[in-house]
Amino acid sequence: MLMRLNDTVSRKQLFFGMFICFVGAIFYCYEFILRIIPGVLQTELSIALGHISATTFGQISALYYFAYSPMQMPVGMLMDRFGPRRLLTFACVCCTIGSWMFTLTSSMFLVGAGRFLVGFGSSFAFVGVLSLALHWLPRRYFSLMAGLMTTLGMLGLVYGEVKITEWSERIGWESVLFFIAIVGSGLSVLMFLVVRDGPEGHQSNKHPLPEFFRNVLKVLMSPEVWLIGFVGACLYTSLSVFGELWGKTYLEQAHNLTKVEAARTVSAVFLGWAVGAPIAGYLSDRTGRRLLPLVLGAILALICISIVLYWPGLSYMSLNVLLFLYGVFSATEIIVFIMAKECSGAQLSGTVFAATNMIVTLGGVIFQPLVGKLLDTFGDSGIVEGEHIYTVVDYQVALSILPLSLLLVTILAFFIKDHDHKDHPIN
CATH class of the missing domain: 1.20.1250.20 (MFS general substrate transporter like domains)
Known part of the structure; x- marks a missing residue:
């Protein structure tokens, strides 16, 4: 009983x-x-x-x-x-x-x-x-x-x-x-x-502040953590730059989509991330490789977004498929969190995850306004009835940050050590 x-x-x-x-x-x-x-x-x-x-x-x-x-x-x-x-x-x-x-x-x-x-x-x-x-x-x-x-x-x-x-x-x-x-x-x-x-209510766990700051300083003094985090920020541009801010207006202007059509097409990037993130993590653990899926994801994402940006006359279906794949391949970004932990040690995993996420999201601080600055700098379409007008070429120049950041991932990968993963043998 x-x-x-x-x-x-x-x-x-x-x-x-x-x-x-x-x-x-x-x-x-x-x-x-x-x-x-x-x-x-x-x-x-x-x-x-x-x-x-x-x-x-x-x-x-x-x-x-x-x-x-x-x-x-x-x-x-x-x-x-x-x-x-x-x-x-x-x-x-x-x-x-x-x-x-x-x-x-x-x-x-x-x-x-x-x-x-x-x-x-x-x-x-x-x-x-x-x-x-x-x-x-x-x-x-x-x-x-x-x-x-x-x-x-x-x-x-x-x-x-x-x-x-x-x-x-x-x-x-x-x-x-x-x-x-x-x-x-x-x-x-x-x-x-x-x-x-x-179930037992809140049980305060007050970590000593000096220890907290020592751990933070130790992680932030690691050049490898910053390099790995920046690689993640470059992959994250698919969300922070295209998905969250500039993608919708670009699709309306360059591919003549309505606002609703453009919104649905941009949402394909988010859907791609939802599918790609768990797959990327699984494949990385299954094969015991970190850099290989990261670089492959960057290269394939580079191809997808380049077609969307520079190939005229794409159909509505083609845009949705390409941006879905762009999201899937960009989602290899999640691997950088495991890479940062493995280069820093398990004892600082919480601090490493937080620091890596901070560096990754700092990309939004840099890249979101940078695209806007490029639009205003290279855009020569002027102002019509008080509204700033940008051409397709203006957007293509400004959003070139997306393929360039992915190209940068493939270059920076040569400077990152792929740590041994004996606990994940290749099957």
Whole structure:
């Protein structure tokens, strides 16, 4: 009888834990949707902000990464100290306020501050949900949860890219952003009421600050970690540059797609990442090779994006297939996290993962505004009725960053040591 009672309690606890993780995962999906809003509503926001240049628009969008990237280092320590419930609720509130501030287009400062606040809140999402999974779910489900999180985030981008575009055409972009802020408010309340740190409540794990800073300094002083992270940033441009910001307007201009068609086509990149990320990780572990799948992925992604950029007259179906494959091959980026850990040692794995993710996402800080600057520098189409107009050639020149960054991956690979993986023999 006692055994059955314990089994019942365990099942209830498991289902409750799964529900808590599901609520956290909704927030993770929500912040991913917020990430792509500038790219989805680029034309509308540029006009509302006073017909701003591509350089300025890229800088505003990159404010997300100005907050998100440096927060990757302390977020794990904060999660240990304060627990996921309080921090995820706080983070969701920050994202909600930031998304609402994005509707205040009368003030460039408030729009920029809102974008920064969204990036700050989003930085807690992935680590927070993994922390919930670690406390609530059996250990055997942890890796599955991590993989599902990546896939869920990409699927959120697929859905958000298309739906935000459709809704903005029906009810106006201001109403869409206001609705997104309302959803965030409800999610913040749900997070506070439902989420719990663990079955036994929060047990603070206060790591000594001197030790934390020593570990951070040790990792950041490693040239190999920076090199590996930069390689990851180059592969991540498929999301940070094309998928999140500049891809939709390029497809509208170069391939004469409608806004909805362009949104659906860009979402193929996200879908490709959702499929490619777990495959890349599996193949790398299965073969015991890191650099080989990374370089092959970069070369194949280079071919796909070059065709999209420089081959005129592609059909709608061809564009979708090519961009899906571009996402699949770019997803080999996830291998850089394992490479960084293997070159630094398992004892610093948490700090290494955080540092690598920081370096990878810093690419958004650099590349998003750089494309805008190139558009304004080389674009000679001028301004029509107060709106900046860019030709297909302007976009091709500016987005040449994408194939060049992938070419750089293949060159930098020669300077990275492929560590021996005796635990993963080739079968």
